[in-house]
Amino acid sequence: MSKGGRLATVLGLFLVAVGLIVWAVASLLNPGVPGGVVDFTNAQAAGQPVQLNVQTVGSIGFGAHPSWVSYLVKDPKSGQWIHATSWKLPAHTLVQMTVDQYDSGSPLRNQEWGQVLGTIGSTATLNGTSFSVYNSNTGNGVGHTFAIPTLNISVPLVGVSGNPCASAPCHFNSPHNVETFSFKTPGPGSYNWQCFVPCALGYLFGNGGAMSTQNYMGGELEVVNS
Amino acid sequence: MGGEENDFRRILFIWVVLSVAGDLLYWFLVGPHVPPGRMTTTAKDNQFDFNVLMVIALPVMLGVWEWMGFAAIRWNARRQDKSESVGGPTAAGNKRAEVSWIVITTVAVLFLAVFGIVALYAGNGSGGGEGPNPIQQPAGAIAAETAALAGTGSWSPNSNEVLPVQVIAQQWKFTYRYPTFGGFESTDLILPVNTEIAFNVTSLDVIHSFWAYQLEVKADANAMENNVAFTKTVQLGTFEVRCSELCGIWHGAMFNPGKVVSESAFMTWASSTESKNATNTADLPPFAWTYVPDANGAAGGYYPDGGVTPYSTVEIYGSKQPS
Numbered sequence: 152m153s154k155g156g157r158l159a160t161v162l163g164l165f166l167v168a169v170g171l172i173v174w175a176v177a178s179l180l181n182p183g184v185p186g187g188v189v190d191f192t193n194a195q196a197a198g199q200p201v202q203l204n205v206q207t208v209g210s211i212g213f214g215a216h217p218s219w220v221s222y223l224v225k226d227p228k229s230g231q232w233i234h235a236t237s238w239k240l241p242a243h244t245l246v247q248m249t250v251d252q253y254d255s256g257s258p259l260r261n262q263e264w265g266q267v268l269g270t271i272g273s274t275a276t277l278n279g280t281s282f283s284v285y286n287s288n289t290g291n292g293v294g295h296t297f298a299i300p301t302l303n304i305s306v307p308l309v310g311v312s313g314n315p316c317a318s319a320p321c322h323f324n325s326p327h328n329v330e331t332f333s334f335k336t337p338g339p340g341s342y343n344w345q346c347f348v349p350c351a352l353g354y355l356f357g358n359g360g361a362m363s364t365q366n367y368m369g370g371e372l373e374v375v376n377s
Numbered sequence: 378m379g380g381e382e383n384d385f386r387r388i389l390f391i392w393v394v395l396s397v398a399g400d401l402l403y404w405f406l407v408g409p410h411v412p413p414g415r416m417t418t419t420a421k422d423n424q425f426d427f428n429v430l431m432v433i434a435l436p437v438m439l440g441v442w443e444w445m446g447f448a449a450i451r452w453n454a455r456r457q458d459k460s461e462s463v464g465g466p467t468a469a470g471n472k473r474a475e476v477s478w479i480v481i482t483t484v485a486v487l488f489l490a491v492f493g494i495v496a497l498y499a500g501n502g503s504g505g506g507e508g509p510n511p512i513q514q515p516a517g518a519i520a521a522e523t524a525a526l527a528g529t530g531s532w533s534p535n536s537n538e539v540l541p542v543q544v545i546a547q548q549w550k551f552t553y554r555y556p557t558f559g560g561f562e563s564t565d566l567i568l569p570v571n572t573e574i575a576f577n578v579t580s581l582d583v584i585h586s587f588w589a590y591q592l593e594v595k596a597d598a599n600a601m602e603n604n605v606a607f608t609k610t611v612q613l614g615t616f617e618v619r620c621s622e623l624c625g626i627w628h629g630a631m632f633n634p635g636k637v638v639s640e641s642a643f644m645t646w647a648s649s650t651e652s653k654n655a656t657n658t659a660d661l662p663p664f665a666w667t668y669v670p671d672a673n674g675a676a677g678g679y680y681p682d683g684g685v686t687p688y689s690t691v692e693i694y695g696s697k698q699p700s
Contacts, residue, residue: 260547260581260582261545261547261552261562261581262562262657262660262661262662263545263552263562263563263564263657263661265657265660266654266657268564283656284656284657284660286660287660288660298550300549300550300627300630300631300633301630303564305564343627343630345549345627347547347550349548349582355583356548356582356583358548358582358583358625362548362626363625363626364626365626369626369627
């Protein structure tokens with residue numbers, strides 16, 4: 152091969168290597184959001200509370216991990232339940248949250264999460280009845296929590312008997328608990344939310360699998376100026 | 378040799394001047410601002426220890442730089458019109474240089490070793506986790522810890538009593554129990570000023586590490602282990618707690634602020650929180666230094682191979698059970 156040819160080969164390989172490195176770094180820095188980001192910023196009139204409806208299911212029933220437990224959210228535009236745990240919310244706005252809890256429960260590993268923390272009035276309602284503490288050692292226990300640790304928000308989601316819903320999205324006719332609570336979004340920023348019940352069956356301490364994978368039992372709140 | 382003798386005197390003179398000036402500037406201008414600050418006795422001690430190390434290290438660094446400067450400029454082979462004017466065979470057998478080097482470095486290392494050991498002991502572990510049976514602890518700590526476990530502990534402003542605080546780590550949040558106030562649990566870490574604190578650190582799952590940076594307290598959190606660390610608060614303010622042991626996906630979000638408040642403000646907060654959390658406290662397991670997750674309610678606990686029957690605590694921890 153001529154000297155020019157060898158030089159061109161080396162240069163070409165060098166450019167390919169640089170391209171791969173740039174692509175790898177860009178992918179690491181911006182991994183994308185599984186399921187996409189559900190936008191609630193224009194879902195209501197200015198100054199009105201955001202209506203955020205989610206459901207928890209014992210097994211998602213589809214995708215790469217059909218047996219995994221998961222959250223779903225109701226798309227404010229289509230009204231459809233979708234598998235996405237990253238939500239865009241307007242800053243300094245009241246969020247009225249409704250959780251349809253279709254999963255079973257058990258005693259909490261740490262009963263501290265039996266308390267309702269950080270919501271408006273430090274209360275939530277369970278099937279219409281207000282409560283501030285739930286003893287997870289009674290009844291069906293607690294299935295999950297909805298928690299935003301950096302905002303000190305945590306709400307126990309009381310379990311139902313058995314697993315009445317085999318796959319998501321669960322129908323309203325299936326036995327479930329309805330919990331409501333409100334909180335106010337902080338200033339712009341990214342805030343992770345998660346479940347504090349180690350509910351990932353089959354994983355050490357119950358915190359692997361669905362508990363450690365985006366788009367199942369945790370996600371991000373992307374709070375922006377509206 | 379005369380030229381080299383003069384060089385040595387010059388080097389020594391410049392080094393002494395630079396070292397004294399550098400150490401004084403560092404000690405008085407930089408030292409007081411060195412992290413972790415002065416919020417607790419262990420933080421102050423840590424800052425002092427770091428500053429002592431620095432005033433010893435600074436002359437060494439300056440000496441090396443100065444020597445390099447002389448070697449590069451003054452003893453440059455082209456300038457001397459010969460090679461190896463100082464080093465190599467010329468330096469071999471220089472008893473004064475050899476003895477000075479051995480004596481100075483030996484004294485420095487031995488001094489630092491003794492200094493470190495004394496600082497560790499005198500500071501009751503210097504804010505580090507000392508395990509379940511600390512070798513060094515402040516006066517009154519054993520009594521306070523024993524009373525806390527028995528549910529008979531007490532603390533009040535100006536009582537000079539040690540305040541035990543339990544740190545419970547779990548994926549991915551720290552919570553805190555106050556055994557001298559009915560054993561309530563909180564996500565807030567509030568501490569009274571001018572008080573010896575006994576942090577009792579444990580975990581409900583994987584290994585975490587409780588790191589209250591500004592307090593200069595750092596102790597690993599292991600399930601079924603009580604890792605005790607001491608400090609005394611001396612300054613009001615806020616601090617940050619972080620997990621410093623990679624513990625899973627939300628490890629980076631495992632942090633919370635804490636506060637050192639006046640003794641009366643702490644008493645007000647603790648009493649009101651004890652009262653406010655009474656319902657939930659009644660649902661908590663009895664206060665213990667460690668918890669077996671199953672005994673504490675182990676939702677989603679230890680499931681082998683995707684099965685539905687959890688391992689028993691004996692399978693996980695052997696025969697070791699909480700007392």
